[in-house]
Amino acid sequence: MNATLQEEKEYLEEIKEKLTLAIRRIDGSVKQYSDELREKKEYIHEHQSGMDEADMVAADQSINRMAFTGEAAVGRKRKLLKLGQSPYFGRLDFVPQGQPVLPVYIGMYSFIEERTRQSLIYDWRAPISSMFYDFEPGPAAFTTPSGEMRGTIERKRQYKIRDGRLEFMLENDVNIHDDVLQRELAKSSDDKLKTIVATIQRDQNAVIRNDTASVMVIQGVAGSGKTSIALHRIAFLLYRYRESIAAKDVLIISPNKVFADYISNVLPELGEEHIPELGMEELAADLLDHQQPFQTFFEQVAALLENPSPAFVERIRFKSSFEFLGQLNQYLLHVENHYFTVRELRVGSTVVPLPFLLAKFRTLHRVPLLKRFALVAEEVRAYVRDATRRKLTNQEKATIGEAIPRMFRFHHVPDLYRDFYRWLGKPELLKWDHQGQRLEYADVFPLIYLRLRLEGLTAYDHVKHLLVDEMQDYTPVQYAVLARLFACRKTILGDVSQTVNPYSASSAETIERVFPQAEVVKLYRSYRSTVEITAFAQRITPNPNILPLERHGPAPVLARFGSQAEELQAIQGLVSTFRSSGNHSLGIICKTQRQATAAYQALEGPGVQLLTEESTTFQEGVIITTAHLAKGLEFDEVIVPFASARTYHTEVDKSMLYVACTRAMHQLTLTYSTELTSFLTA
Numbered sequence: 001m002n003a004t005l006q007e008e009k010e011y012l013e014e015i016k017e018k019l020t021l022a023i024r025r026i027d028g029s030v031k032q033y034s035d036e037l038r039e040k041k042e043y044i045h046e047h048q049s050g051m052d053e054a055d056m057v058a059a060d061q062s063i064n065r066m067a068f069t070g071e072a073a074v075g076r077k078r079k080l081l082k083l084g085q086s087p088y089f090g091r092l093d094f095v096p097q098g099q100p101v102l103p104v105y106i107g108m109y110s111f112i113e114e115r116t117r118q119s120l121i122y123d124w125r126a127p128i129s130s131m132f133y134d135f136e137p138g139p140a141a142f143t144t145p146s147g148e149m150r151g152t153i154e155r156k157r158q159y160k161i162r163d164g165r166l167e168f169m170l171e172n173d174v175n176i177h178d179d180v181l182q183r184e185l186a187k188s189s190d191d192k193l194k195t196i197v198a199t200i201q202r203d204q205n206a207v208i209r210n211d212t213a214s215v216m217v218i219q220g221v222a223g224s225g226k227t228s229i230a231l232h233r234i235a236f237l238l239y240r241y242r243e244s245i246a247a248k249d250v251l252i253i254s255p256n257k258v259f260a261d262y263i264s265n266v267l268p269e270l271g272e273e274h275i276p277e278l279g280m281e282e283l284a285a286d287l288l289d290h291q292q293p294f295q296t297f298f299e300q301v302a303a304l305l306e307n308p309s310p311a312f313v314e315r316i317r318f319k320s321s322f323e324f325l326g327q328l329n330q331y332l333l334h335v336e337n338h339y340f341t342v343r344e345l346r347v348g349s350t351v352v353p354l355p356f357l358l359a360k361f362r363t364l365h366r367v368p369l370l371k372r373f374a375l376v377a378e379e380v381r382a383y384v385r386d387a388t389r390r391k392l393t394n395q396e397k398a399t400i401g402e403a404i405p406r407m408f409r410f411h412h413v414p415d416l417y418r419d420f421y422r423w424l425g426k427p428e429l430l431k432w433d434h435q436g437q438r439l440e441y442a443d444v445f446p447l448i449y450l451r452l453r454l455e456g457l458t459a460y461d462h463v464k465h466l467l468v469d470e471m472q473d474y475t476p477v478q479y480a481v482l483a484r485l486f487a488c489r490k491t492i493l494g495d496v497s498q499t500v501n502p503y504s505a506s507s508a509e510t511i512e513r514v515f516p517q518a519e520v521v522k523l524y525r526s527y528r529s530t531v532e533i534t535a536f537a538q539r540i541t542p543n544p545n546i547l548p549l550e551r552h553g554p555a556p557v558l559a560r561f562g563s564q565a566e567e568l569q570a571i572q573g574l575v576s577t578f579r580s581s582g583n584h585s586l587g588i589i590c591k592t593q594r595q596a597t598a599a600y601q602a603l604e605g606p607g608v609q610l611l612t613e614e615s616t617t618f619q620e621g622v623i624i625t626t627a628h629l630a631k632g633l634e635f636d637e638v639i640v641p642f643a644s645a646r647t648y649h650t651e652v653d654k655s656m657l658y659v660a661c662t663r664a665m666h667q668l669t670l671t672y673s674t675e676l677t678s679f680l681t682a
């Protein structure tokens with residue numbers, strides 16, 4: 001063993017010892033808090049009768065304070081225990097200008113020696129740690145809240161410490177990141193997305209640490225780490241703004257419960273609390289007061305996959321366009337200018353002048369239209385009171401309250417939404433005759449948008465950061481709703497090539513039109529799949545800019561069979577091979593739920609799981625599902641059954657095939673009978 005390695009091993013033991021001591025101290029104080037808490041509670045119980053309300057409030061506050069301090073100590077202990085397993089992953093020897101060398105060990109969390117107040121481990125999010133991701137040995141700098149600190153990195157090391165043991169160490173070499181990254185990516189997949197703190201790449205680091213963008217749009221190719229980056233960015237912002245943002249102030253809009261479960265470990269691993277999460281449909285139901293039944297996005301996509309009528313496609317296409325949002329806005333202007341018809345209002349002998357009514361209505365233009373009537377009525381009551389120099393009777397007040405809304409043509413948002421299509425001269429584009437009827441998914445957010453503009457909603461004012469994943473699946477109107485509902489900072493990410501509905505796909509450019517202030521970052525390096533798998537997926541949807549990471553594996557296999565029954569039999573064999581392969585996850589990804597169910601019936605067995613729209617968790621093993629549900633997930637191996645010309649022939653099918661193939665990390669097999677899909681014959 002060389003001297004350096006020996007030194008590092010000794011240092012590791014030293015740190016572990018210090019961590020053990022710190023844990024012991026926390027145990028001591030946790031015990032003390034809980035003893036004090038118990039005593040306090042007992043005291044209150046015994047003296048309750050002699051305490052007044054102020055005493056009780058003070059006692060309650062002191063109990064809460066103690067419990068809070070106790071909980072914080074328990075949280076701190078949890079972090080120290082984790083550090084004990086893997087205290088740090090990197091080291092920089094940094095020489096700030098004119099100062100002595102400072103060894104900086106970087107880990108998941110910080111560790112400060114209590115006695116000396118010396119930082120033994122720096123949190124990966126600390127300003128100084130940014131140099132680990134941004135610089136190789138040589139001149140370097142980092143930004144602190146009080147300005148830039150320049151200096152030189154003399155040494156850079158990377159470690160892999162597992163279960164408290166140093167597994168390997170790499171020195172100074174410029175490629176150390178690549179080397180460790182390769183080892184990380186070659187691993188088998190997990191049932192949950194992992195943290196990537198030890199191998200964050202420079203361009204990814206820039207996105208994670210960007211604290212100036214009010215709207216950050218990340219458009220990246222499949223497997224470029226968008227979701228990982230977005231979650232690390234949240235962890236970074238929670239650290240950077242810990243005085244003003246807590247985990248409960250962040251909201252993740254996720255495409256479905258399985259995906260939410262898949263990403264649920266990252267932030268707790270990074271030491272942050274659970275972040276609230278909401279699906280787009282849950283948000284929609286909430287914004288419609290849970291009163292309006294509607295088609296889900298899954299159902300819309302499923303309908304598109306099952307030979308839809310051209311009129312249905314046209315409705316979706318139209319309502320997903322940017323022009324549609326413009327027309328909704330124009331309609332709102334029209335409503336504002338033409339639907340309030342002032343009529344003579346007589347209260348007793350007082351006639352309220354028409355110009356007065358109109359002026360009051362207009363000066364309130366910042367108030368949502370349907371909320372203005374009550375305010376105008378107040379103004380009118382004041383006018384009449386001044387004119388008559390007496391108090392108004394209840395009857396008079398009521399007359400005014402009823403007269404003002406009657407001057408407006410409609411009173412309910414759904415009626416206005418129907419009127420919009422008449423105004424547009426295209427009533428055939430709305431298939432919704434009465435409110436009890438299910439609304440098509442394409443109408444859900446336009447209706448909500450009108451509601452927001454006409455009635456206003458403030459339910460989500462508390463959110464301080466919004467994260468939207470799978471941005472390509474949301475339309476300009478949906479973004480307009482999000483923009484009005486969430487005034488906070490936003491991180492929006494996705495990949496237009498992975499849309500499950502090409503008729504309504506949004507690119508970074510579309511989103512920029514709704515958020516002109518957005519900073520757009522494009523990522524082209526793909527980390528998930530081997531070079532062979534990435535090249536294969538390129539045959540379906542080419543992207544000349546994609547940069548696969550140099551990691552090789554077996555070439556994807558296209559296997560032809562005489563019939564579907566033979567196909568399923570062969571897949572059964574592949575499942576058996578997988579079971580003895582040491583890999584953790586196999587995704588069998590079909591185009592439709594119907595196909596997935598059929599495959600499940602044929603392959604059913606222990607450890608085989610069918611994922612459906614209703615599923616809430618993602619587990620290791622053999623998973624049978626659709627491309628739509630698999631979006632965002634990844635598997636060691638992927639099998640795409642029924643890859644025939646009959647299954648995959650439309651634009652939507654092509655998107656599904658691309659999504660399915662890009663889920664594979666190490667191995668990909670496509671099976672088909674009769675004729676192969678033309679998306680792969682070229």
Ligand SMILES: Nc1ncnc2c1ncn2[C@@H]1O[C@H](COP(=O)(O)OP(=O)(O)OP(=O)(O)O)[C@@H](O)[C@H]1O
Pocket residue numbers: 181184185194196199200201204220221222223224225226227228229494495498527528631632633634662
């Ligand atoms: N810097 C990194 N170090 C290690 N692994 C990384 C890094 N960046 C990305 N990965 C890995 O690449 C895989 C893909 O990441 P992620 O799912 O975040 O990408 P994505 O762009 O959201 O993918 P998609 O859009 O295809 O669903 C994950 O296994 C992730 O851990």
